[in-house]
Amino acid sequence: MAADPIHQFRIVDLFPVAHIGHTEIIFTNSAAFMFAAVIVITAFLVIGTAKKSLVPGRLQSAAELSYEFVATTVRSTAGSEGMRFFPFVFTLFMFILTVNFIGLVPFTFTVTSHIIVTAALAITVFLTVLLYGLYRHGLHFFNLFVPKGVPILILPLIVFIEVLSFVSRPISHSVRLFANMLAGHITLQVFAGFIILMGSAMGAVGWAGGILPFGMIVILMALETLVAFLQAYVFAILTCIYLNDAIHPGH
Amino acid sequence: MAEQHNTSTGHAPAGEHKGAFPPFQSETYASQLVWLVLAFVLLFVLMSKWALPRVGNILDARQKRIDGDIAEAGALKAQSDEAVAAYEKALADARANAQAIANETRDKQAAAAEARRKTLEDDLNAKLAEAEKTIAATKTAAMSNVRGIAEDATRAIVERLIGTAPSDKAVADAVADALKR
Numbered sequence: 001m002a003a004d005p006i007h008q009f010r011i012v013d014l015f016p017v018a019h020i021g022h023t024e025i026i027f028t029n030s031a032a033f034m035f036a037a038v039i040v041i042t043a044f045l046v047i048g049t050a051k052k053s054l055v056p057g058r059l060q061s062a063a064e065l066s067y068e069f070v071a072t073t074v075r076s077t078a079g080s081e082g083m084r085f086f087p088f089v090f091t092l093f094m095f096i097l098t099v100n101f102i103g104l105v106p107f108t109f110t111v112t113s114h115i116i117v118t119a120a121l122a123i124t125v126f127l128t129v130l131l132y133g134l135y136r137h138g139l140h141f142f143n144l145f146v147p148k149g150v151p152i153l154i155l156p157l158i159v160f161i162e163v164l165s166f167v168s169r170p171i172s173h174s175v176r177l178f179a180n181m182l183a184g185h186i187t188l189q190v191f192a193g194f195i196i197l198m199g200s201a202m203g204a205v206g207w208a209g210g211i212l213p214f215g216m217i218v219i220l221m222a223l224e225t226l227v228a229f230l231q232a233y234v235f236a237i238l239t240c241i242y243l244n245d246a247i248h249p250g251h
Numbered sequence: 252m253a254e255q256h257n258t259s260t261g262h263a264p265a266g267e268h269k270g271a272f273p274p275f276q277s278e279t280y281a282s283q284l285v286w287l288v289l290a291f292v293l294l295f296v297l298m299s300k301w302a303l304p305r306v307g308n309i310l311d312a313r314q315k316r317i318d319g320d321i322a323e324a325g326a327l328k329a330q331s332d333e334a335v336a337a338y339e340k341a342l343a344d345a346r347a348n349a350q351a352i353a354n355e356t357r358d359k360q361a362a363a364a365e366a367r368r369k370t371l372e373d374d375l376n377a378k379l380a381e382a383e384k385t386i387a388a389t390k391t392a393a394m395s396n397v398r399g400i401a402e403d404a405t406r407a408i409v410e411r412l413i414g415t416a417p418s419d420k421a422v423a424d425a426v427a428d429a430l431k432r
Binding site: 006009010011020023024025026027028030031034035037038041042045046048049052054056060063064067068086087088090091094095111113114115116117120121124178182 | 272273274275276279280281282283284285286287288290291293294295297298299301302303305306307308309310312313316
């Protein structure tokens, strides 16, 4: 049943690796695509910079572009102090971007369509912000929740809202990416399923009519390519904004 | 918890995993997390220790090269400005020099002309004076001749009138008397 839109998100066990307690650690298709992304990113950057030419070629231009794109994002959002987190943000951005793009290829698996993956990434960011903020500013970090110039009467309410918004960050951060990837891929699969459905139900007329959902797929594919990039960018820039809070907690 | 979730399209799934929506199958979480941590840490190390420094070095080298080239261009420009200034100074000097020479020559020529004019004038003045002297002498001579002629004429007139010649002394006195008037 290739028409099942959920089929593509299945975790397929490839081979078991270890047992921790009674939990089995299995190398799955998801893990394979994660490492594929690691290899693709590393190859892209290392092969791209192999020649170290002063006037860059195409691949080197792309490698430099990705570097400067993330560096500019970090510097403009979190300031030059935020550049110490540049490798972290770069790794996040490239990892998400690459698994998103790989997931667009038919019959592949989208790592970021699993909430556990995006949640783990978002919690990593959250903990990084929290721990670095405390390490850097001590308890002054909690000034983040106390905006200046707020009347004392409504201050408890404001602090409550600030804390709530801070704590809910990893949720919105992870669900945004997860839901976007999931919904996009389901939509693509549903339209693809229409072609099969029409073809098998109406014969030649159905196959000819399949041109309509197919056109839709082409359009959606372009949209999903944009979404794949945009969500990686949004994840990275939100990370920068949160890190900026850790670096400069006084609003 | 995952078993309650069904597919969003609502029809029964046909996967091997007994109908649960794959992203909510919690039994896959441990495996996914382990590999995610491994892959992410590996990627982070590869990026921060290897790939990013490589790209960063290239960009730094280019920036340095550009800065160096700009500095060099600035130095060369300063040099050429200096050369232009030196050239303009030389030109001004040469012009001033030429002016000085021209002025000197003109002054010298004017002085020489003045001197020549002066000697010529002196010469002419001397000649004039001499000529005036000659004229005066001639005039004196002429005046003395007039007396002689007047005496002769007087004598002749008196002789004609009275028939006898008067004495020279009387004539000379008369003429002198008449000339004095």
